[in-house]
Amino acid sequence: MLGYAARRLLVAIPTVLVIITVAFFMMRAAPGSPFDTERPMPEEIRQRILAAYDLDKPVLQQYVSYLGGVLHGDLGPSLKYRDKTVADILIEGAPVSAVVGLSALVLATLMGTALGVAAALRQNKAGDFGVMAVALIGISVPPFVVGPLLQLFFGLHLGWLPTGGLDRGEITLERMILPVITLSLPQIAITSRLMRASMIEVIRSNYIRTARAKGLSEFRVVARHGLRAALPPLVSYLGPASAALVTGSLVIEQVFQLPGIGRQFVIGALQRDYTVVMGVVIIYASLIIFMNLIADLLLATLDPKVRLE
């Protein structure tokens, strides 16, 4: 398994390289530069600024030196924040993004599994239809609608929770509740649908009947025998789920005014802060590839029929 993991990580390198390359040239090909200002600046000064950031060199040379920097873990200076490097910005934003994203992932997995199993055990009864109706709504209502609605209701109408931002730069529980719920809702919906379908298949199989015939309690039958066999589809969804959470975080951080790296990405893309954008892309691409790998490894431990090749 270690060998497999190592090989997968090796394959991931060209993938990340492709992403870096595409993103790099896409930004350079487009008109506009990070130093465009309202009033045109004297050509001489402009040249000096460009030279300071090596932006006056041929694009290919910039690309090679950027790649060289990345290999050494150097993501370069930010082009917009004069006193910060990209690494500084990422380190500042990462905790918020990580807390919100991970909590949402955990919440979605647990809630989705519980709801999906509950629905499967009551197949075609009121409880099942209830859960599936709610799940369909969860899929149909995007986070940028849910977020403002929750802010409107819990933040402004009831006044129970703050509507956004951090508590003087600190991450506190009450400020995380709404963002995490908003981010995880669609994933709870998808997970519960997956789990329901898979559990319905499993519950009909012979060994479940055997387990019941042995006189095991219903809880033991479902939790020990059923769940393990029903989990693989959920585990393989971990990769896409983390990709969806990353995408969602771009919106969540905007809606709830959280200073995470998703927000830095959007701001950076609009302001042509090339290096910040590249930094976020590299981090998120690696994260998604890593999550896919974890999912595959988990799948292999869970299901002996899956062979890693």
Next chain:
Amino acid sequence: MIPAINDAREATTAAAAARGRSLWDDARRRLLRNRAAVVSMAVLAAFIVIAVVGLLLWPHDYKAIDRSAVGVPPTMENLHIFGTDAQGRDLLARTLIGFLVSLSVGVVATMVSLAIGVAWGATAGFAGGRVDQFMMRTVDVIYSLPYVFLVILLLAVTQDVTTGKPFLKLLLIFAAIGGVEWLTMSRIVRGQTLTLRRQEFVEAAVAGGATNAQIVRRHIVPNVLGPVVVYMTLTIPVVILAESFLSFIGLGVQEPLTSLGSLIKAGSEDMETKPWTLLFPAGVMMATLLCFNFIGDGLRDAIDPKDR
């Protein structure tokens, strides 16, 4: 099934009544029995008619700014039944145009993804061997890219070019979203093509003397079409969401044109003082997406009943 028998049947008048039900007749019957799907189709059709007729007949224009009526709550007075936005534009007119823009982005970008996906998947499936390997590995690689970032980048870096040219912007959005949504479609089509080619009924048709064209028309296309149509219906809401997402972070359709996503963004900024500017577009968006999902689920159950 065998053409000769079919021909013979159709030749006799009495056989008209005894004609077998086709795959599609069955599917239509099952779909029409699905209440949620039927209601959704009706609602969606009603929305489209209301939006088109409304835009033509409604006394307020979606771009017209009325400085004497800024931020008016929903009222019968002067027919601002959805109220007006922070600039004094009629919210109903804006919601209608926003709905139509979102819908057309959904449909057009889905068509783009359909065209690429079917062509790519069918070619890979028919060619097989190394061509297939290469084409599908390419799809795998693109699949693992966080393409949202690339779409955002593409739209962000072209902003200077597209400013003041809403139509060009719209085209770019079609291309960008359609260009990334085709991957799943190509996988589905390839898988179907591969399995169909080896099916016994195809072999039987060959043995029965059917030509290649007949096989493709009678056997391959109907069988590929089912999953493709289902997936298409489920792609439209995904695309609508994607466009709204882009509009929400400020990269979508440009003023004065609008989409449901842009309206929701504007509404969420004003929600403390003018909650209706958020609630109406959000409601329309939710209803639209729900309808598409119900129709898609219904179609899937109708065409492929074993998954129910």
